[in-house]
Amino acid sequence: MFIYNLGIRFYGLFLWLASFFNPKAKKWVNGRKNWESQLPNVKNKKVVWFHCASLGEFEQGRPVIEEWKKRFPTNFILVTFFSPSGYEIQKNYSHADHIMYLPLDTPKKAKKFITHFQPTTVFFVKYEFWLNYIFTAKKANVNLFSLSALFRPNQRFFKWYGKVFRRALHHFDYFFVQNQASQQLLNSIGVQNVKITGDTRYDRIFDRIAEQKENELIKNWLGDEKAFVIGSSWPADEAIISPMINNQNWTKKVIIAPHNVDKKHVKQLTIGLKKTYSCYTEVNGEIPKESQILVLDCIGVLADAYKYGEFAYVGGAFGTGLHNILEPAGFGLPVVFGPKFSKFPEAHDFIERGIGFSVESQTELSSKLNHIEQHLEELKSKVLDFTNQQKGARNKVLEVLEQQFQLSE
Numbered sequence: 001m002f003i004y005n006l007g008i009r010f011y012g013l014f015l016w017l018a019s020f021f022n023p024k025a026k027k028w029v030n031g032r033k034n035w036e037s038q039l040p041n042v043k044n045k046k047v048v049w050f051h052c053a054s055l056g057e058f059e060q061g062r063p064v065i066e067e068w069k070k071r072f073p074t075n076f077i078l079v080t081f082f083s084p085s086g087y088e089i090q091k092n093y094s095h096a097d098h099i100m101y102l103p104l105d106t107p108k109k110a111k112k113f114i115t116h117f118q119p120t121t122v123f124f125v126k127y128e129f130w131l132n133y134i135f136t137a138k139k140a141n142v143n144l145f146s147l148s149a150l151f152r153p154n155q156r157f158f159k160w161y162g163k164v165f166r167r168a169l170h171h172f173d174y175f176f177v178q179n180q181a182s183q184q185l186l187n188s189i190g191v192q193n194v195k196i197t198g199d200t201r202y203d204r205i206f207d208r209i210a211e212q213k214e215n216e217l218i219k220n221w222l223g224d225e226k227a228f229v230i231g232s233s234w235p236a237d238e239a240i241i242s243p244m245i246n247n248q249n250w251t252k253k254v255i256i257a258p259h260n261v262d263k264k265h266v267k268q269l270t271i272g273l274k275k276t277y278s279c280y281t282e283v284n285g286e287i288p289k290e291s292q293i294l295v296l297d298c299i300g301v302l303a304d305a306y307k308y309g310e311f312a313y314v315g316g317a318f319g320t321g322l323h324n325i326l327e328p329a330g331f332g333l334p335v336v337f338g339p340k341f342s343k344f345p346e347a348h349d350f351i352e353r354g355i356g357f358s359v360e361s362q363t364e365l366s367s368k369l370n371h372i373e374q375h376l377e378e379l380k381s382k383v384l385d386f387t388n389q390q391k392g393a394r395n396k397v398l399e400v401l402e403q404q405f406q407l408s409e
Helices: 002-018 023-030 055-071 084-090 107-117 131-139 163-169 180-188 201-211 216-222 235-246 263-271 302-308 326-330 345-352 362-374 376-389 393-404
Strands: 047-052 076-081 098-101 121-125 143-149 174-177 194-196 227-233 254-258 277-279 293-295 309-314 335-337 356-358
Touching: 002 023, 002 131, 023 084, 047 055, 055 076, 055 084, 055 121, 055 143, 055 201, 055 393, 076 084, 084 098, 107 131, 131 143, 131 163, 143 393, 174 180, 174 393, 180 194, 201 326, 201 376, 201 393, 216 302, 227 235, 227 302, 227 326, 235 254, 235 263, 235 362, 254 263, 254 302, 263 277, 263 293, 302 309, 302 326, 309 326, 309 362, 309 376, 326 376, 335 362, 345 356, 356 362, 362 376
Parallel strands: 047 076, 047 121, 076 098, 121 143, 143 174, 174 194, 227 254, 227 309, 254 293, 277 293, 309 335, 335 356
Antiparallel strands: none
16 A cells, blocks of 8 residues: 555646646646535535546436435435546536545545545545545445456456555445446456446436437428537547548438547647638527538537437547447437447447447548448447447346345435
């Protein structure tokens, strides 16, 4: 633990130094300033704590959060984030009673945090395993669960130097994992309290579809047409997409939502467009019909925009992380993405079933989109069949909790 705690302190120092010139690091640091003075009064409250690294993990936790709040409305729901990209977007989430950044994982801060909230139940979502919080929570006799967890052989839990991390896993009361490979890895180190429940994001996708309202701007702009929707694109994605949609033979309307919506990147993106385009935030009452491309230069519109799509490209897989391919799939859209997807089991599932396609170049992208257009109705049916089969992870989780753990108000 000495080396771990030293590493945590160096990590905090690094982010503090980075905050002087990196906006995201600055939000990370400033969001944790004076955290003790901002803690809510939870006296006589039954606190249930969900911790998420960022927005993607929150979307996995959300179905369980909302079902828990429905069943136990007097419980105090605490949600913490590690990353600003999750906190900034969800800091006003209505189903939580308090939302905050997770303080740096030092022994002192973990003890103060747990002592104040005295949670009865804790969910760490997917990859989050902060050792001081885990050990401190178990000392306080907290029920500790890992939700929508995903494990791979190259993680430190399964390495010769990972003893303290393996010990942390043995402190969990139960693991709800996404796939059989994760279950087998946990079993290999003596962790048996595991159930394959799948990815709770599928439940979230269908919840969102049920709640969705029309986006009249996009609906009126498209009329009877359907768009090619490009979600969460990075420059490397745009480098193979822009030449294709700029081609004079491309006639389909396009909705493009860059991952980074700051003015500098949006300007860089739009300078490269040779077709008529409109930016969503600059539209006044109606998107011009002559605009062939709609740029979503804001957060919060993309997930609903997929409804108006015919097929989709999801960005991030030329870099460190593929973004959410389940959102377009929920509407029956076949999905294309870049080549770096090894850490994302859903991408493997999509490729295996012929409803997702990985590309490395503009030529491959054009080829895959031609294939999709030629088999569109068949592919849409396969996408919807597959996504519908994946629903129900939330209920599987709660079924185990009800049978094996005492759930109450």
